[in-house]
Structure formats: structure tokens, C-alpha cells
Amino acid sequence: MNLTDPDRARDDLAKAVRAGHPDTIARTVVSNVWPLYTCHPEALTAAVVELPSALLDRHPILRVLHPMTAVLARRARSYQPVPHGQDARLMSADELDFLILAQMLAFRVNGDVTTAMVYAHRLEERLRETAAEGRERIDGPLWFLHHQIGSTMLAAGDSGRALLEFATARQLGKFSGQPYAERMALSRSALAHAVRGTLDEAERALAEAEDMPEVTSLHASATTSSERIAAALIAVDRRSGDVDEMLSGTCPVDSVELNWPFALLARCRAYLSRHRPEDALEAIRIASDGHPTRGGSFAADVIASSTIEALIATGDSGYAWGIVKDNPKVGALTQLATAHLALHDGRLDTASLELRALASDQKIGPAQRAEAVLLSGWLELARTGELDLESARQIVRIAQRRDRRRLLERMPRQLVERVRDTLDNEGREEWAEATSDISFRDLQVRPSLTSGELRILNALPAQRSTANMASAFHVSPNTVKSQLRSIYRKLGCSTREEAIRIATRMRLLAATVND
Incomplete structure (x- = not known):
């Protein structure tokens, strides 16, 4: 398998294309997939699209590379790559790496992120325990394998572990001779940080990425949209900047890119902060109709949580509880939205259960922990009519961070006033200064009845x-x-x-x- 000579790969492919034999073209592409993918993506795509379907199915990496695979996965039967038995037995260690990579990517495109994570773990294990010649070369594909493992983890909602993979990909990319490798890793790192609420880190990654070279055509759209979506999520949380401008040019809600649920999250948060829940529900509907989404994915978490939050804003809590019932296995975003809904409707035991579960979740980021603290303060006030001094101080610390403006705006005025009344004079001054530019709303909270x-x-x-x-x-x-x-x-x-x-x-x- 040729992993390092792009000129030879290009010449071999051109020769195979001139000969006109599909089997030869397929074998040539598979044997030279890495140098073609990194240095001659246009020639690679042109060759793959001319191959018959039977050959694409025989070589999973070719099916994944075909530009129509991701589009058809939304409407046609999901593609599940299985190589011919004889082909698999004859594969080298490097070819097996790419086979597992293709399987991971195929299930990710199909919306089955849970299965994609199985292959991500399998590929992780191979990188630790199995030697391969290509991975030991400084200009080999090792950085890209880590980048795609991290992207799968991000799609599964595990942003913390994804950041570790992106950091590894970036370090390896520095030595790879492929100048865009670092930028790809930085753009996804910025997105992961923005989702977790570590916004200063997200900004640093974006600033570093801006000084990096442009990426190849195969990755240009995904990289650019990652950076713009990260910037939009930062702006929404800080209530600063033109979110619409940042999201323009990113993947639309019906895009086939991995980034679409992150773009949907930014759009829905922007709509809800402007008191436009109907627009959020419409964006969610289009995204849901346009993607194969299953439980265990960040996409499913975004759709369920954003729907619940929008329905709270429209006053349709009955429908929102139906969403909760239909999504029993969800992520932290939906747990937070469920706790918010329960507090809004006076179901304090349900809110307490969700918040306890979140407290024991080690994977959630600082933004989710801050939101859980705010909701816990709301729960304490709803149950006792009072607020503990330490709870009030925790809420003040959250308010003093400009990264949490969006979260604070969603808290009821009753809680805001109780925080103020609980503090001493110095604390009240800090609280007033931290919240002076925030407009809180009186929420009609349903009482808790026996x-x-x-x-x-x-x-x-x-x-x-x-x-x-x-x-x-x-x-x-x-x-x-x-x-x-x-x-x-x-x-x-x-x-x-x-x-x-x-x-x-x-x-x-x-x-x-x-x-």
C-alpha cells in the first residue's frame, strides 16, 4: 500500500483510468488512497464516481469516499460496509486501519453514532496494540486517524475525550508535511470547547487556526463551518456579536456534514434568546426530517433539548413532556432541559432526579455544570421559599463570568431577587454589577401540588x-x-x-x- 508518494499515486491512477478497467481503477485507488486523498482529492473523487456500485460495495473505503453516500444515507437504506472475506484476509495492517476507518465513517454518516463509536474504540485499540508501517512514518495517516476518532467522539457527545484526540492529531500534524492538518484539528477543538462552555479556549483555538494555511477542497467546507459555528456558539453564550453573520456560509440545518447538529444548536439558542421559539421549532423540524438520527448521538440530544426549550417558551409543556417520554436515553443537554421543564411545571421531584444524575456525570463541561447550579438554586427556592447563602454565592460567581449570559437570562426573576436578598451588602453590589445588563423575566411557574x-x-x-x-x-x-x-x-x-x-x-x- 502506497502511503507516501503522491506523484506516483497520481501517475498510477491516471494510467489505470486510461486503461478503462474498473477493477484496476478500484485497486489503484485503494492502494494509493492516502496520498490521493491528501494531495490529489479532485482526481480521487473523479475516479471513484465512475466506478460501478458493485465495486464500491466490495471496497468500503471507496463507498465512503463517494460524494453521494452521505446524501443518500438520509433517504435510502443505510450503508453498512462489510468487505469480502477473501479481501479482508489479504489486507495489510495499514489497509485494515483504513477499513475500520471506513466502517466508522459509514455508520457516522448513517446517523448510527453508537455503532460508529464501536469502530472508533476498535481503531483506538489497533493504534495502541498493533504496529503498521504507515503509522510509523512521520508523513503517514496517523494524525488523520486520531482526528476522525475525535470527530466521532464529538458526534457522540463526548467532547472531553474528543479534545484529547484533536490535541494528538494536531501534534502529529505538525510533523506530517501536510500544512492543513493542524488547522483541521484546531477547528474541531474550537467547536468542542464552545460546546463545553470553555469559551476562552475556543477563542484561542480559533485565533491560532486563522493563521494556519487553507485546507484542501475535501475538508474546506467542514473546517470553515466548524470555525464559524464555534464563533457563533461563543457569541450566543456571551450575548455578543452578530450570530446570523457568523452562521452564514456554514452548513444549513439540512446539511450532510458532521457539523449540522452544532449549527442547529447555535441557531436554536440564538432564536430562543430573541424570543422566537417558533423559528427554533421550524429549524428543528427541517433538521429532523433531513437526517437519520438515532439515540446516543449529540444530534439526538440537540434535537430533543432544543425542542423542549422551545416548547417551554411557547407554553406547550404538555407536548414538551411527550418529547421527554419519547427520549429516555439522552445526553446532558436534554437532562438540563427536562430539569428546566420540571421546575417550570412544579414537578420538583423530577427536577431533583435529573439534577442528581447530572451531578454524577463526569463528561459534562463547565457550561452544563453552571446551568445545573442555577437550576439547583431554582429548585431550592421552589421547595423551601428560601436560598442558602452558599447557593447564592455560587450563582453570583456564575454571573460574574461573561461566558454565562445566556444561562442567566433564563432564570426567573423570583430567583434573581432571592439571590439579592440572601447576600450581604458587598455581595449585593457584586450581584447588581454582574447582572446590570441582563433583562430577567417573570415566569409563571406552576406550583407543586400534592x-x-x-x-x-x-x-x-x-x-x-x-x-x-x-x-x-x-x-x-x-x-x-x-x-x-x-x-x-x-x-x-x-x-x-x-x-x-x-x-x-x-x-x-x-x-x-x-x-
């Missing part, structure tokens, strides 16, 4: 008398009266008619005990 109170509340429209309700539920009239007083206090009203009207607006009627 199962008995929910039962009485739902009986009000049909059974007017206390005695009737006591008889129907086999409790004493005094119990009914006590629960009614508690309901009135929690709803902020004094009559049954007001309670029914407020409960209807808050979607409390017909709520189940499980709710």
Missing part, C-alpha cells in the same frame, strides 16, 4: 360542595377544606372560580398523580 390537592383541584369544576368531595374521596370535610386552603395559597387566589381559571391557564386540570 396528589391529594391535585385530586381536589380536578374535582372543583364537577363537584361544588365540600361534603360531596369528602364523600367521593372517602376523607373528612375538614381534610377537603384544609387542601382547598393550601390550593388557594399556592395559586394565589381566594375562590373556587379563581382556582379553576388559574388552574386551566397553568394546565393543572386533568393532571395525574404521577404528574
Whole structure:
């Protein structure tokens, strides 16, 4: 397998193309795939698109390189690369590296990130335990293998481990003789940092990438969009800059690039910060219709979490709970959105469960941990009506970081006021300075009612008398009266008619005990 001589690879391919034998062209491409891919991508693509489908299926790396594979994966049957048995047995160690790489990429394109991660781990293991001549060469493909493993981890939502792979890819890329290798690694590193909320690191990676050479045509779109999406995520979180301009020219929501869920996340966050949840829902719908998305992927996490947040903003919490039910195995973003929804609807036990699960998740980034702290403060206030001094101080520390502006804007004014009231004079001054440019909103939060109170509340429209309700539920009239007083206090009203009207607006009627 030729891994290092691009001129010979180009000449061998030209000779095979002139001969016109598809088998010879396929074998030539497979034998020279790395130098063709890195130095002659146009010639490589031109040769692959002319090959018959049967040959593409026999050589998985060729099927993955075909430009139509990613497009057709959205509508046609998913491509699952399996080499012919005889071909696999005759492969060298370097060729087996590329076979596993092709399998990983194919499942990633198909939206099956869970299976793609199986091949990523398999390739990791080969890099540790199996020697290959090409990987030992300074100008070999080792940096690219690490780059693609990291990209698969990023697509699976494991941004922390992805950063380690991108760092390795960058260091190896420095010595590879391929000047664009570092820029590719830096662009994906910036994206991973932006998702985690380590925005200063993301900015540093973007600044370094800007001084790097342009990448080849095969990677130009993915690299440029990674950089622009990272910049957009930074701007959204800091509430600074023109997000629309940053996202222009990136992959659209129906793109086949790996970056599309990150672009969707930036767009949805921008729409929600401008109070345009309907636009966010439309972007989500187009993205969902245009991609094969399965559980266990960052894409699925973005779609579920962004849908829940948009539905909270539109007031359709019933539909939002349906999204929660349909996505039992999701990532940290959806867990945070579920906790937000639960707090919004007064389901405090559900919020507590989600926040406890997040507290034990070692993979989440600083932004997700900061959001969990803010939601925990909200939960504490909802349960006790008070806020512990340490909780208030933690929230102040988050507010003092400009990276967390978007998160703070989503907190209810009730929490903001309680933080202020809990602090001493010095702390109040710090809090006022940190939040002076943030507009907080009064949120109509559904009260937390006990199962008995929910039962009485739902009986009000049909059974007017206390005695009737006591008889129907086999409790004493005094119990009914006590629960009614508690309901009135929690709803902020004094009559049954007001309670029914407020409960209807808050979607409390017909709520189940499980709710």
C-alpha cells in the first residue's frame, strides 16, 4: 500500500483510468488512497464516481469516499460496509486501519453514532496494540486517524475525550508535511470547547487556526463551518456579536456534514434568546426530517433539548413532556432541559432526579455544570421559599463570568431577587454589577401540588360542595377544606372560580398523580 508518494499515486491512477478497467481503477485507488486523498482529492473523487456500485460495495473505503453516500444515507437504506472475506484476509495492517476507518465513517454518516463509536474504540485499540508501517512514518495517516476518532467522539457527545484526540492529531500534524492538518484539528477543538462552555479556549483555538494555511477542497467546507459555528456558539453564550453573520456560509440545518447538529444548536439558542421559539421549532423540524438520527448521538440530544426549550417558551409543556417520554436515553443537554421543564411545571421531584444524575456525570463541561447550579438554586427556592447563602454565592460567581449570559437570562426573576436578598451588602453590589445588563423575566411557574390537592383541584369544576368531595374521596370535610386552603395559597387566589381559571391557564386540570 502506497502511503507516501503522491506523484506516483497520481501517475498510477491516471494510467489505470486510461486503461478503462474498473477493477484496476478500484485497486489503484485503494492502494494509493492516502496520498490521493491528501494531495490529489479532485482526481480521487473523479475516479471513484465512475466506478460501478458493485465495486464500491466490495471496497468500503471507496463507498465512503463517494460524494453521494452521505446524501443518500438520509433517504435510502443505510450503508453498512462489510468487505469480502477473501479481501479482508489479504489486507495489510495499514489497509485494515483504513477499513475500520471506513466502517466508522459509514455508520457516522448513517446517523448510527453508537455503532460508529464501536469502530472508533476498535481503531483506538489497533493504534495502541498493533504496529503498521504507515503509522510509523512521520508523513503517514496517523494524525488523520486520531482526528476522525475525535470527530466521532464529538458526534457522540463526548467532547472531553474528543479534545484529547484533536490535541494528538494536531501534534502529529505538525510533523506530517501536510500544512492543513493542524488547522483541521484546531477547528474541531474550537467547536468542542464552545460546546463545553470553555469559551476562552475556543477563542484561542480559533485565533491560532486563522493563521494556519487553507485546507484542501475535501475538508474546506467542514473546517470553515466548524470555525464559524464555534464563533457563533461563543457569541450566543456571551450575548455578543452578530450570530446570523457568523452562521452564514456554514452548513444549513439540512446539511450532510458532521457539523449540522452544532449549527442547529447555535441557531436554536440564538432564536430562543430573541424570543422566537417558533423559528427554533421550524429549524428543528427541517433538521429532523433531513437526517437519520438515532439515540446516543449529540444530534439526538440537540434535537430533543432544543425542542423542549422551545416548547417551554411557547407554553406547550404538555407536548414538551411527550418529547421527554419519547427520549429516555439522552445526553446532558436534554437532562438540563427536562430539569428546566420540571421546575417550570412544579414537578420538583423530577427536577431533583435529573439534577442528581447530572451531578454524577463526569463528561459534562463547565457550561452544563453552571446551568445545573442555577437550576439547583431554582429548585431550592421552589421547595423551601428560601436560598442558602452558599447557593447564592455560587450563582453570583456564575454571573460574574461573561461566558454565562445566556444561562442567566433564563432564570426567573423570583430567583434573581432571592439571590439579592440572601447576600450581604458587598455581595449585593457584586450581584447588581454582574447582572446590570441582563433583562430577567417573570415566569409563571406552576406550583407543586400534592396528589391529594391535585385530586381536589380536578374535582372543583364537577363537584361544588365540600361534603360531596369528602364523600367521593372517602376523607373528612375538614381534610377537603384544609387542601382547598393550601390550593388557594399556592395559586394565589381566594375562590373556587379563581382556582379553576388559574388552574386551566397553568394546565393543572386533568393532571395525574404521577404528574
